[in-house]
Amino acid sequence: MKSVIIATKNKGKAKEFERLFSKYGMEVKTLIDFPDVPDIEETGETFEENAIIKAEAIAKLANSIVVADDSGLAIDALGGRPGVYSARYAGAEKNDEDNIDKVLSEMEAVNEEERTARFYCALAVAGPDFETITVNGTCEGMILNERRGSEGFGYDPIFYVPSEGKTMAEMSPKRKNELSHRAAAMKNLEPYIEKLSLM
Numbered sequence: 001m002k003s004v005i006i007a008t009k010n011k012g013k014a015k016e017f018e019r020l021f022s023k024y025g026m027e028v029k030t031l032i033d034f035p036d037v038p039d040i041e042e043t044g045e046t047f048e049e050n051a052i053i054k055a056e057a058i059a060k061l062a063n064s065i066v067v068a069d070d071s072g073l074a075i076d077a078l079g080g081r082p083g084v085y086s087a088r089y090a091g092a093e094k095n096d097e098d099n100i101d102k103v104l105s106e107m108e109a110v111n112e113e114e115r116t117a118r119f120y121c122a123l124a125v126a127g128p129d130f131e132t133i134t135v136n137g138t139c140e141g142m143i144l145n146e147r148r149g150s151e152g153f154g155y156d157p158i159f160y161v162p163s164e165g166k167t168m169a170e171m172s173p174k175r176k177n178e179l180s181h182r183a184a185a186m187k188n189l190e191p192y193i194e195k196l197s198l199m
């Protein structure tokens with residue numbers, strides 16, 4: 001089976017990419033199996049910049065084609081925060097529960113109609129002999145005032161998708177992979193998958 005390296009140590013993302021790439025008959029390898037690979041510093045100001053930084057750094061190390069995902073949550077009432085700082089919103093140790101608690105407390109006084117938000121996903125594909133490609137995807141939703149559901153990862157329990165009547169943590173992994181920001185970005189990557197002979 002053809003395989004692709006995803007430059008992530010996030011287990012939630014890795015699971016989703018396994019499903020998303022299986023559609024193309026591809027197996028996914030992530031950095032979770034390579035704990036010695038150093039953490040790449042995400043110094044960019046945008047999701048796209050950070051995805052490029054991660055993809056190019058790992059492509060260089062692996063001398064191979066690498067896909068990286070930089071993603072996060074932008075909440076309108078918080079001026080777009082946590083944004084590119086989503087992973088470390090409540091502190092350097094990247095704790096999903098603490099991040100949710102921080103958002104819930106900052107959103108406490110915000111009215112229902114002002115709780116709009118969106119998830120962003122930037123994907124970068126880097127390799128030894130072509131210019132790095134980037135694509136994006138978004139998913140619109142609302143921030144609840146409490147957690148609902150136990151699927152997914154990150155901010156999923158407080159991210160409500162009105163068209164589904166569910167939070168992302170209440171959806172099946174299959175359904176999330178049909179409508180998420182990551183799914184949208186993967187759709188935009190589709191035209192390149194064959195060209196890059198990733199397959």
Ligand SMILES: O=P(O)(O)OP(=O)(O)OP(=O)(O)OC[C@H]1O[C@@H](n2cnc3c(O)ncnc32)[C@H](O)[C@@H]1O
Pocket residue numbers: 007008009010013042069070071072073086087088096099119152153154155156168180182
């Ligand atoms: O950099 P890598 O190793 O890929 O892993 P990471 O967790 O640090 O990933 P990011 O830098 O892209 O930060 C994204 C954060 O945004 C959140 N996030 C991204 N996609 C999400 C999703 O589908 N559902 C819920 N939260 C998500 C989640 O908290 C992530 O930690």
Ligand SMILES: [Mg+2]
Pocket residue numbers: 042087
């Ligand atoms: Mg990160």
